[in-house]
Amino acid sequence: MSMKQYGSLQWILIAGVIAILALTGMNVYSLYSLHEHTLESSRENKKLQIAEFSDKIRYRFFKDFFGLGSTDINRLENQFKDNGQFTREVTNLLNNAVKDSIYQSIYFIPSSSEACQQQGSVLEYTTEKEFRPTSNFSSIVCDGMGIARTQIKSLIDEYKYNNKVIFDSHRSITIVLINPSEHHIFGYLVMPFNQDFLRNSYLPSVFAEKFGDDDHADMNVWLRDWTNEEIITGSNPEADYNREQIQFDQNFPDFFDYWKIEVAFTDASTIAASNTSLIRNLIVLGAAMLLLLGALVFMFRYARKERALAERQSEFLANVTHELKTPLSVMQAAGENLSDGRVQDQERLKSYGNHIYSEAVRLRKMIDKLLDVAKANAGESLINPKPTNIGEVVQSYIEKHQKFFTTQDFDLDIHIDDSLPQANIDRNSLETILSNLVDNAIKYSNDHKYLGIKVLNQAKNIEMHIEDHGIGIEKKNLSNIFDKFFRIEDSLTAKTKGHGLGLSIVKNLVQLNGGTIKVESKPGQGSTFIITFPILNTSESKDSVKSEQNATESLSENKALKQYVS
Secondary structure: OOHHHHHHHHHHHHHHHHHHHHHHHHHHHHHHHHHHHHHHHHHHHHHHHHHHHHHHHHHHHHHHHOOHHHOOHHHHHHHHHHHOOOOHHHHHHHHHHHHOOOEOOEEEEEOOOOHHHHOOOEEEEOOOOOEEEEOOOOHHHHHHHHHHHHHHHOOOOOOOOOEEEEEEOOOEEEEEEEEOOOOEEEEEEEEEEOHHHHHHHHHHHHHHHHHOOHHHOOEEEEEEEOOOOEEEEEOOOOOOOOHHHOOEEEEOOOOOOOEEEEEEEOOHHHHHHHHHHHHHHHHHHHHHHHHHHHHHHHHHHHHHHHHHHHHHHHHHHHHHHHHHHHHHHHHHHHHHHHHOOOOOOHHHHHHHHHHHHHHHHHHHHHHHHHHHHHHHHHOOOOOOOEEEOHHHHHHHHHHHOHHHHHHOOOEEEEEEOOOOOOEEEOHHHHHHHHHHHHHHHHHOOOOOOEEEEEEEEEOOEEEEEEEEOOOOOOHHHOOOOOOOOOOOOOOOOOOOOOOOOHHHHHHHHHHHOOOEEEEEEEOOOEEEEEEEEEOOOHHHHHHHHHHHHHHHHHHHHHHHHHHHHO
16 A cells, blocks of 8 residues: 555545544434423423313313303393293203302392392202292302403493303302393303312312323422412322422413412423433444444554555565575576686685575575465465474474584573473474574574573473573564564664564464464563463374374385285
8 A cells, every 4th residue: 555545545534533423423412402302392292281181171161051152042031030030941051050069059140130239139049940039148159240240341332142251260150141132231140169179179180180190290280379379289299399390380271360280390201211212322323433433443453554564565575585686696606606617726616615505595495484474375384283292303403503503602591391291283383483483583682692492391281482682572562573574673673684474484383283472572681482382182192193103004005005016
């Protein structure tokens, strides 16, 4: 990935993060708006229920006199003049009203009567379905009639209906009977309310019926007489009235001048349901946002790794090209001198031969490393694990290279535990691992050339320690040293030849053989590579030996068969 492409990707990722954050903010705002709208909608719905309830109460006070508007007022007035009673259709209405517990009694005061002014008698409708004079009536009767007379006085000349209903607040209802054709008042039907039934029976029952169920648990409703600061009834007997908590009020109904329905919204269940939905949506939204951000971070880190890998590969190609050209150039020059016959002296011939040999070995090692990496990338690293004594392999390696260590003036510290159990590993892999780690210890050593190799029996595992007292590795680089093409570039390592492949090959071979590798290092003090292989169980060892013997016998039989056929 080029720098230009990498820069473009960075800006794209930054724009993506900003877009995700903006979208998340909008979604959170929308969720909270929906949450508030849900609560407001719930409250508006409850306000409509209050209004419907008020209309229902209004109907309750008018229902006994439905049909009065179609009465022939002239015939009613004439019959009253004749026998002091009402017509049959009006009497039927009065019969229903007199049975209604909401009314204390029913009185009729003709417009010409001076009973209230002179403390005379008025007509009371009895259960015998007739009017009878009585002087035993409450002052509420005259109060109701007086209010009705005052109100209708200004309307009588233009009024077109035969009755007008007027309330004395919550005390009484007065029906003014009017002859609209002659613009005069026939009389007043006054019905005081039964206060005990109204306050203690009817209103508590209708409140409990309407607002006492679970569907209305989100609000507390009170009926309040605001002139006397009196709570008449409420939906929840356990709820204490607090004027500051009231969020909505409405007349009850409007003809009860001094009574109001007052509501305090608790929104308990609505808030719980809305909060549950809000939290659920926020969790899903948060998870989606984290997933998207995680994907962007992953893409960004992956792009950085790809870029770093591309840079390391580019550096590797440049280095390996140089490294390959150097031995080839040396071998070519030496070969030309030999082929031209310029070198005749035996000592010089031997020197040229050794030079060509050493460069060829060096070239072969580089090619082997490249082949190992190619096989690892293709998943074609072939191993042949067998029961192997790691201590014997290490001892053999030391003896083979003893002369080299002596000439390099290395301080060797070798320790191999006695009676080491076997491990099921590939011997060639182990030699390659050992060769790469020792090669690194040699390359990165300071003046004090120390090489420590230990093979330890650790219960279920065998540990191999390769230790040097070289330049060491900084902590920030420890996690990258096993990556392909990675090299620590500083003043101490810049002059050291290498391609960043050795430790990658080591880790791959260790894992293929079922082991693990880790490193402990301090800058300026050296490094220790610790490789762990699991011990081979006795039963597994026997099976492996038996399998190897069978394979050997089968190979011998095949050879004998071929010789026989020949």
